[in-house]
Amino acid sequence: MKNQIGTRMEEFQLLDALFDKLFPIMRSITGDGYRESTRILSEYLPFDFQYVDSQTEVFDWSVPDEWVFESAQLIDPSGKIIIDASVSNLHVLNYSASVDRYLSFNELRPHLFSIPDKPLAIPYVTSYYERNWGFCISQDQLDKLPRDGDYRAVIKSDFVKGAVQVGTCILNGESSKEFLITSYICHPSLANNELSGPLVQLALYNRIKKWNRRRFSYRFVINPETIGSICNLYLNGKQLRERVVSGAVLTCLGGPAEKISYKFSKNGNSVLDRLIRDQFRDKLDEITTRAYTPVGGSDERQYCSPGFNLPVGQFARTAYGEYDGYHNSLDTKKFMSIDSLISSADSIERALFAFDNGGIWVNKKPNGEPQLSKYDLYSKINSGGKSRDQNPQDRLRLDCALWILGLGDGTVALADIAHQSGLSVDLLLEVAFILEDKGLVEYKN
C-alpha cells in the first residue's frame, strides 16, 4: 500500500472528470440515464450486467416499467415558463406521468413539492410505485406564485417495458470467499448522496487490483437503490449467501465530516465488524461506528433482511440526514469534495487490507513456544529484557510475535488478539507477515 503520488493525482483527476460527466445526467432507477451512467462507470470498472424485466415479481415487489422522460415545464397564468426541468433535473417529480393541463393554483398545489424550512432548496421527490405527476420547487418561488389565473402543466414522459439492471465485477483472490463492495446510482444531479458512492467504489477497485496478493475475492456491485439490491438478491442471493463473508454499502462519502463512520451489519459479528470495533477502539480519529438499524440507511437493509442475513454493513462520511443538502438541490460539488472521496477511499482501503489479513493465523509450531532465537526474532543473549529488544519498537514487534504465536490455536482471529493485547492491528499484521515468511504461521481463510 505505497503512497504513489503520481497515482493519487491521476486518481483525483479521474474522479473529478467522472463526477462532472455523471452529475448532469437525468437519471432514475431505470431508463436511458441509468444506462448511460453505468456505461461511463464501466469504462473503468468493468461491470457485467444482469437484467430483471419490468413487471417481474421479485419477492414482495414488482419491477416497474422504465420511465422515458422528455421534458417538464410549468407555465404561469401570464404565459411565462417558471419551471423547466432542463434547468434542473430535480424540478420534475421523478417517474412523473405525462400531463398537459390548465389548472387553477388550488388544483395545481398538490402537485408542487417544496421544503418549507429550506426556502432556497429544490427537493428531490420520487413516485416510482404510484402514478402521479408534479414539480419540485423552492419554497421561495412557491410563495411568490400568483394565486389567480390558470397555470399550464406540461410533462412529456412515457412508461415502457424494460428492466432493472444490476452490475457485478469480481476481483478474484486466493479464496473464493468474497467481500461485497456495493453502491447505487439512480438519483439525478445529487453529489454526496449519489455520486460519492460509485466514485469511491471505483477508487477502491483500482487500489485493490494493485495489491500484491488478495486472500479474499472482492465483488463490486452497482444498482439502483433498494429495487436494485432486491433484484441482486433475487438473481444472486444463493451465491451471495455462499460466498460473502463480509461487505459494506458505500454511500455519502464525500462530505466535510472529519472521519468516515461504519454502520455495523445486523448481526454485528462479521469479520469487518469485529476488526473495526477492535482495530479502531482507541483511534476514533479514523473511523467512528454506528449501531445497525433497519430504519434509514441504504441497501444494507436489503442484504441484512431476515431471508438473507448477509454480513453487510455500510460506510459513510457525512451521512443522509446529517446535512442540509440531503435529497435536495444543495447537494452539489460545493458541498462534496473530491479530496474527501480520496480520504474516504484511504480509510476504507486500510480497513479492507486489515480484513484481508486480519482473520485467523495458525501457529505451525504450536507445542511450546518456537525457539525464537533460531528465527532472529529474539536476542540470542537473554538478560531479562536488557538486550537489543530494548528498542521500544522492536520490543512491540516481539510482543506481537508472542501474542500471535501464543493465541494461534486456530480459533482466535487477529482482531481478537488486537482486542485482548491492546496492540494495533497494523503492527500485528506487519509481524504476522514476518512470521509467515519464516514459516511459523499460516493464514487460514
Place this chain on the structure above:
Amino acid sequence: MKNQIGTRMEEFQLLDALFDKLFPIMRSITGDGYRESTRILSEYLPFDFQYVDSQTEVFDWSVPDEWVFESAQLIDPSGKIIIDASVSNLHVLNYSASVDRYLSFNELRPHLFSIPDKPLAIPYVTSYYERNWGFCISQDQLDKLPRDGDYRAVIKSDFVKGAVQVGTCILNGESSKEFLITSYICHPSLANNELSGPLVQLALYNRIKKWNRRRFSYRFVINPETIGSICNLYLNGKQLRERVVSGAVLTCLGGPAEKISYKFSKNGNSVLDRLIRDQFRDKLDEITTRAYTPVGGSDERQYCSPGFNLPVGQFARTAYGEYDGYHNSLDTKKFMSIDSLISSADSIERALFAFDNGGIWVNKKPNGEPQLSKYDLYSKINSGGKSRDQNPQDRLRLDCALWILGLGDGTVALADIAHQSGLSVDLLLEVAFILEDKGLVEYKN
C-alpha cells in the same frame, strides 16, 4: 384492555367484600379454615382441587395431619382470661397441640411468643412439623404479666388424618404452553402477606378471561405456602415442566409502596424475565426488579428448586420483611388497601399482556424489505422523510415496523427488539398487531 370504569368499581367492591369475608377465618395449611377460604374463592375463580393425604411422603417432606382447632385461653393467677384466640387468631401458636395445665410463669415462659422491638404487635408463629403448644402475645402485655402464682393454659385442638389441598384453574389459550399465576392461602388474619395474593390473582383471572385472544394458556394455582407448592410439584411436576414457559408467585401486593417489583426466576431468562428487564428498563416508575435468591421469598423457591428449575419469578409490592407488620397483627386492612391491589393487578396485567404477545414475530416476507407502500405503511411519495411520515408518532410506528420486519428471522423476540432499538414494547406490540392484520408477520408461540 379498555378502561371499563364500571368494571373497575365492581372489581373494587368484589375484592373489598371478599377481603372482609376471608380475613377473620381461622386458617392454617390444612383443615376447615383452609377449606372454607378456598371454597369462597372458588365461587369466583373455579379451582379444581387435588389432595395429598396426611403422612404421604412428598419428596423430602411428610404431609402433616390436619389441625382441628377449637379454642385457646390463657388464664392468669387471679383467674382472669388474659389471652383468648377468639379475640385474635394470631394469639395461638398455629398447629398448637391440646393442653390443659397449671404452670408457673417460668414454666409458661417458653410457650409465650412476642416481638421485643415491636411492643404492640402479636406475632404470627407456627409449628407445623414439631408438636408444641403456645400463645402469641404483645411484648407490652408480656412485660406486665405477674411473675407469681400459677397460670392455666387451655388449648383445645386435635390432629386428624386429612389432606393438603391444591387448587388449579386453567384459562385455555391458542397454545397449550402456560403462564403460571400462583398464590397461597394459609395465614389467618393477615392482610398484605396473605390475602393480597389470592385477591390480585382473582382480579387477573377476571381480566385475562376477557382478553380478545390469549396466545398462551394461564394456569391459576392456590395452595398453602411451601408444603402446598411442594405437593403441586409432586402431583403435577411433569405437566408443569412440559407446559409452563414462564410464571410468577403473587405475594404482598397490597402495601403502600409506589411500585410493584418483580423478582427474577432463578435462571433469569424466562420470557417474562427478559420482557421486564427490557420493557421497563427506562421506566422504573412502573416495575422495579429484584435478583433471584433462594433466601426469603415464597413458593418460587420450590418451583425453581434444582429438580424442576421452572421459570417462575415473583411479584410483590411492599414485600415480606420490608414493613413493620410482616408476620404480625399490624398487617391489617389499615396497612393494605384495595386500591393498591387493583393498581398491582393493572401493572401485572400489562406485563402479562406483553408476555402474551412479546415473543417471536416472524416476518412472512423475509426476502428484502416488503414493499411497505403496498400496505399503506409507507408514504407512496418518497422525499427523504419529508412526507406524511413526518408526524412523529407515525414516524415511530414506521420505525417499529422496520425493526419488527428487519429482525423477524424467527430467532429474535420482541423483547430483544425493544432492547436493541430503544422502542417501547407497548408501541412495538401495537405495530405488530397491525402487521399481523396485513399478513406481514405471524406469531410463533
Place this chain on the structure above:
Amino acid sequence: MKNQIGTRMEEFQLLDALFDKLFPIMRSITGDGYRESTRILSEYLPFDFQYVDSQTEVFDWSVPDEWVFESAQLIDPSGKIIIDASVSNLHVLNYSASVDRYLSFNELRPHLFSIPDKPLAIPYVTSYYERNWGFCISQDQLDKLPRDGDYRAVIKSDFVKGAVQVGTCILNGESSKEFLITSYICHPSLANNELSGPLVQLALYNRIKKWNRRRFSYRFVINPETIGSICNLYLNGKQLRERVVSGAVLTCLGGPAEKISYKFSKNGNSVLDRLIRDQFRDKLDEITTRAYTPVGGSDERQYCSPGFNLPVGQFARTAYGEYDGYHNSLDTKKFMSIDSLISSADSIERALFAFDNGGIWVNKKPNGEPQLSKYDLYSKINSGGKSRDQNPQDRLRLDCALWILGLGDGTVALADIAHQSGLSVDLLLEVAFILEDKGLVEYKN
C-alpha cells in the same frame, strides 16, 4: 487447615536452611549444579526424574549439551584478577565457552555485560543456544577499567552430552484429575526470582500432604525454566492434557509486596481462575490478579501454548520486572524474606483448598427444598426470621445452605454461587461440608 504453631516454626527453619544451602550453588539449566540442587530438594519433596538427552529434537527446540563449568577470571593489564566467578556465580556469562586470550579493552568490550542504570548490580546473563563467552560486571567497575593495555580472559568450561532433567511428584487424591504446581530451578545465586518458587512449592507439598482429604491429585513439577517445561510437555504432554484441570507456576514469591497476585491462565476459565476471580472479588487485600499475556512470565507460556492449551496460571508476589534486583545481584535474601515465602504459601494453600472443594456440589434432594428442620438446619418454630436463626452468623450459614441447595442442579460451581450470592467461598465451603455430612449434597469431581 489448623494453625499449628510448632509446624510453622519448623517450616520457617526448614525453608531458611534450604535457602542457605541452595543459594551458593553454581546452577544452570543442565549439569552438576542443577543435579545437586534438585537432589537437595528431593530429600523433602520426593521427585522422580525423567531425562531428555542432549541434542534431542524437542518440538521446535534442540536440547543443549550440558555445561561443565570450572572457573572464570578476568585479569587486567597490570596482572590483577579483577573478576572471579568464585566471588559471584553471576560474574560469568552462563553457558560461556572456554577461552584463554589476551585482548585489548576494545576487543574485550563486547564480552562484558553490565546494567548502565543500575551501577552496582552484576547482571545475570545467559547464552544457552549460541556459543559465546563473557563476564558480567557492575557498571561502576566497568567505568573504572583502564582503556590501555591487554586484558587476559580465562574461562575454563566444557560442553558434554547429558540431559535436561524434569522432576515429578504426585500426591494422589480421590480423583485422578490433577492440579499442577510447577516451579523452576536453574538460575544461580538469585533469591526471589529463583529459590522462592521451589521453596514455596515444598511448603505446599508438606501442607497438602496433611489435608484430611484430597478430592483432587496434586502434581508437583520441578525443571529448568522454559526448556524444562517444554521437555515436560514433550515427555508427559498427553498425560497432562488428560489429567490437569487447573494449575499454576510458582515464581517470585518472596518479595516485599503486601499481597500475592495470580496471573490467569490463557483461556481464563479454569476452576482456579474462576474461584480467584470470584472468591477474592471484594477482598483485594489477599490476592490481586493479572490478565494472561504470552509476553513476559514463566513456564505458563509453554503450558498455555496452542498445542496444549493447558489451564495453567501463575502465582507471584513481587514479580519479575517489578523490582530493581530482577535478574541481577541485588536479588538476595536481603530482598526476599522467608516470612514472605510462608505468607505466600498461606494464601496459595487457601486458594487450593477452595479449589479442592469449590467445584460442583449436587443437591441430593433436588425436588422442592429439603425439609431443613429435619436436619437441625432451620428453626423448628418459624416466625419470619424471629427465631434462633436471628444470630447473624447462623443466619449467614442458613443463607449458604439455601444457596448451595437452591443452585445445586449439577451445573453450577460453588465459585459461581459465591459470585451470585455475594457470600464468601470460605463460609460456603464450611456449610457445604455440613450439608455433605447430613447427606444433602455430594461433591461432583
